[in-house]
Amino acid sequence: MKTCLYRFTAFVLVLIASPAHSACGPVYGADGIAVDKNGDVWIAHYEDVRLGKLTPASGRFEEYLPTTVANPTVLKRDTWDDKDGFSYKFDFGFYGLGMDDSHDTVWSLAFNSDKLTRFSRNDRLFADVQLPGRSLGRFVLPVDAQGNVWTLAGPCCGQEGELQLVKINPQLEQQAFALQVRKAKVPSLTVGRDGTVWASLIANDDTLPSLYAFRNGQFEAVPLPLEMTTFITRLHVDAQGDLWLATGDDIWRKHNKTFERYHLPTPGAQPSMMTSDTRGNLWFTEWHGNKIGRIDSTGHIREYPIPPEEESPLTLAVDADGKVWFSVLFNYDLFRLDPDSGQIQSFPLPVPSNWSKNAAEGLSACVLKPKDALSLMAAKTPPQPVAAANPVLRHPLNYPDNAGAKAFEQNCHTACHSWYRVDRAGQRRTDWRPTVERMIEFNKAPIADEQRELIVDYLNRHYTLAKP
Structure with a gap:
């Protein structure tokens, strides 16, 4: 095991955050959200090298950087070059969060790597643990009652090798258990209060999902209902010890040996992340339904639409007051839902440190003023159609007649590069060339120079910050 321990230098900057502070940088929402015993909300972004902490009562937002080698030249961002522009060789960011209040630590996975990171809330020290393979998983790092962190490591992205379940204890010692x-x-992992670790995935060349229970150092295959024919998005164990599984348009609950199915009201909702609160409610995000959902202790389902200009809620956490914190795919802000009123507030986060001049300074802090994102009495007022509530651009300008739009559609348009995302990103860009070059280089995309120039020209003419 390779372990590294280091401290950041400190720099404090107090300001009032506003949309003007987000002129550039990534547009993905938080990959990880966790609430600690003090009520502070922690966040991590895979495009961002910091860990963030928001104290809701005061609005104070602090960020902690685990490195002082962030690229200091990213502000130029006018060429694709390791020296003169942004390079993904610097500071990938984090995948998800794990909260251990008993040891005052926050855990995360380093983006696209074989490293796990632990942050001590007491002494503000970061420590790295090298895993026996590339980390598999995102959004949530399960932490058991003893403070052990669990993750999967091994083959990824079409590669073959040995998949391992890895346990890291609070002293950074690790054990690995081979899964055949x-x-x-689509792996997912969760741990119950009794210490059972649950893992779901589509194994080898199978087309159906598999579920495993890991107890006493042994894996046990758990039969799934015949109706469960699609992949399992996420697993979660509630305070009662029941296992919840999100899949397709359904959420399933495993109580003892019985599976109970909850079919969601919104067609194509695609439930994703799940968590539970102290009142016995299960909360979940609807990736395609654009809603936050709740299944209460009686089995009743209620859905809360997110603000109509937003898309694809990512992850969520519930605080001690029962309020639900969540992120969305194409907005850096943090959102808070009050289930009783249906009101949603947004907390505009400042520019990520790895894109700013403060990247190598260690700690920065600011004060956030929350704003009302949506006051929707969900129980009384039906949600309005997106176009009527707040028109947003979901299709390209002049498509299909524009050659640049057609080039983008043919070469870049996927589920992760929707036109809506391009429109949102355009509010933070002054020049698209570094982004286009970065994506081509990082993804090894075979895009001809002529097509590349058409794409850059089109995006710069239609999707950049308004010129003075």
């Missing part, structure tokens, strides 16, 4: 799987797709 050569390839794994």
Whole structure:
């Protein structure tokens, strides 16, 4: 095991955050959200090298950087070059969060790597643990009652190798347990209060999902209902010890040996992240439904629409007051839902440190003023159609007649590069060339120079910050 311990230098900057502070940088929402015993909300972004902490009562937002080697030249961002522009060789950011209040630590996975990071809230020290393979998973790092962190490591992205379940204790010692799987797709992991670790994935060349229970150093395959024919998005164990599984348009609950199915009201909702509160409610995000959902202790389902200009809620956490904190795909802000009123507030986060001049300074802090994102009495007022509530651009300008739009559609348009995302990103860009070059280089995309120039020209003419 390779472990590294280091401290950041400190720099404090107090300001009032506003949309003007987000002139550039990534547009993904938080990959990880966790609430600690003090009520502070912690966040991590995979495009961002910091860990963030928001104290809701005061609005104070602090960010902690685990490195002082962030690229200091990213502000130029006018060429694709390791020296003169942004390079993904610097500071990938984090995948998800794990909260351990008993040891005052926050855990995360380093983006696209074989490293786990632990942050001590007491002495503000970061420590790295090298895993026995590339980390698999995102959004949530399960932490058991003893403070052990669990993750999957091994083959990824079509590669073959040995998949391992890894346990890291609070002293950064690790154990690995081999699972007889050569390839794994859509893995998910959770741990119960009794210490049972649950893992779901599509194994090897299978098309159906598999579920495993890990107890006393042994894996046990758990039969799934015959109706469960699609992949399992996420697992979660509630305070009662029941296992919840999100899949397709359904959420399932495993109580003892019985599976109970909850079919969601919104067609194509695609439930994703799940958590539970102290009142016995299960909360979940609807990736395609654009809603936050709740299943109460009686089995009743209620859905809360997110603000109509937003898309694809990512992850969520519930605080001690029962309020639900969540992120969305194309907005850096943090959102808070009051389930009783249906009101949603947004907390505009400042520019990520790895894109700013303060990247190598260690700690920065600011004060956030929350704003009302949506006051929707969900129980009384039906949600309005998106176009009527707040028109947003969901299709390209002049498409399909524009050659640049057609080039983008043919070469870049996927589920992760929707026109809506381009429109949102355009509010933070002054020049698209570094972004386009970065994506081509990082993804090894075979895009001809002529097509590349058409794409850059089109995006710069239609999707950049308004010129003075």
